[in-house]
Amino acid sequence: MNTDKIRLRIYLAIFTALLSLGILGFMFFENFSFVDAIYFSIVTMATVGYGDLHPQSDIGKLLALIMITGGVGTFLGVVASITDIFVNRREESLRHQKLNMVTGLFFSEMGNGLLKRLTRLDPEIERLHKILRISPKWSDADFNRANTALKGHRFATDSRRGDLPALREYLQNQATLLLRLIENPIIQEHENFTDLLRAIFHLRDELLNRSELTELIPPDRLHLEGDMVRIYKLLIFEWLRYMHYLRKNYGYLLSLAMRVNPFDPEANVIVGSK
Incomplete structure (x- = not known):
């Protein structure tokens, strides 16, 4: 209270x-x-x-x-x-709206792309496909069930399934956006999102400080995978929270978000393509 x-x-x-x-x-x-x-x-x-x-x-x-x-x-x-x-x-409502505008910008410019890259590294992605295939009919109860299921999910990444040099380049190209986001005072009020940005910065620095990413020794590979799992988990929960917000407030934005859903193998941005 x-x-x-x-x-x-x-x-x-x-x-x-x-x-x-x-x-x-x-x-x-x-x-x-x-x-x-x-x-x-x-x-x-x-x-x-x-x-x-x-x-x-x-x-x-x-x-x-x-x-x-x-x-x-x-x-x-x-x-x-x-x-x-x-x-x-009233002020809290305005702050909440501004935060979700910033969150939407993040996912539009970077978050969805990062999710797609990390899902390729997930050896258990099929389970997430079942949990996070959101539809317009989802209710609050459906989002709550998905959130509960995620809490019981074992998040994992296998860097050998993806392209780490490409991931490094992607994160480096988003450096300006990340700096602008972390400087935004609205973000400072959202601890989970701040933790997510900090984790992304850390992974970017880890990758940039390695000249060789294709032949990592096992301890170093596991270290990087731990950094990626940290981001992956925070990113998915933030994505689900944002999708829930769109479901409640902006149906037209949810429509596009579902058509580019990184957890739906059949997602297609073209309307009526399924």
């Missing part, structure tokens, strides 16, 4: 306690009816003061002073907390 909601609950609890104290106190000490006690307590806490009712006893007057001094601040606190919740919710 965020601090705004906690603060609102505290103010509401104090406001309710003061209101209850006033109602019971005015009924007991001033012999007000229940309705009059509620009415007078509220107008007192709101500092309206119509003057049609007023306490006669010293205890009643003291109670009214307590409700005025405590009630005004508490009431304003409730209003301010509710306002903050709505404003922060």
Whole structure:
């Protein structure tokens, strides 16, 4: 629970306690009816003061002073907390939209291409084909099931199945985009995406610092494959999250994303080609 909601609950609890104290106190000490006690307590806490009712006893007057001094601040606190919740919710929604715009740019310019290259190295890609063949009919439950299935998947890469020099060249060609992404303050708020970019940079540096990539000794090959698995796993989860976002908000973008789905062997960008 965020601090705004906690603060609102505290103010509401104090406001309710003061209101209850006033109602019971005015009924007991001033012999007000229940309705009059509620009415007078509220107008007192709101500092309206119509003057049609007023306490006669010293205890009643003291109670009214307590409700005025405590009630005004508490009431304003409730209003301010509710306002903050709505404003922060709006700002969070805008940040979320901006983040997904950046994520979409990443997958359009680089992410999908990197996924295609890494899937060629996956010895268990057939299982991912079954899990991630997304359709327009997918519901939230389908995305949740896919996410759960991915958590139980053993991610692996075999560098001997692909072309590491070509992967190195691809990552090097995307260096400018990666730098722009990691400099974007919106990205800093998304820890998983930041970890993904950091892992991609690391793999790029590992590959660039090797002159020979076609005949790696086993320990070095396993080291690089571990770096690729790190990227592969983060990338797939981020891709699935983004696809879920498109499914909820942008059907026309989802249409293209499904037609270039790297986990669908039958995917074809040409509409009606299947």
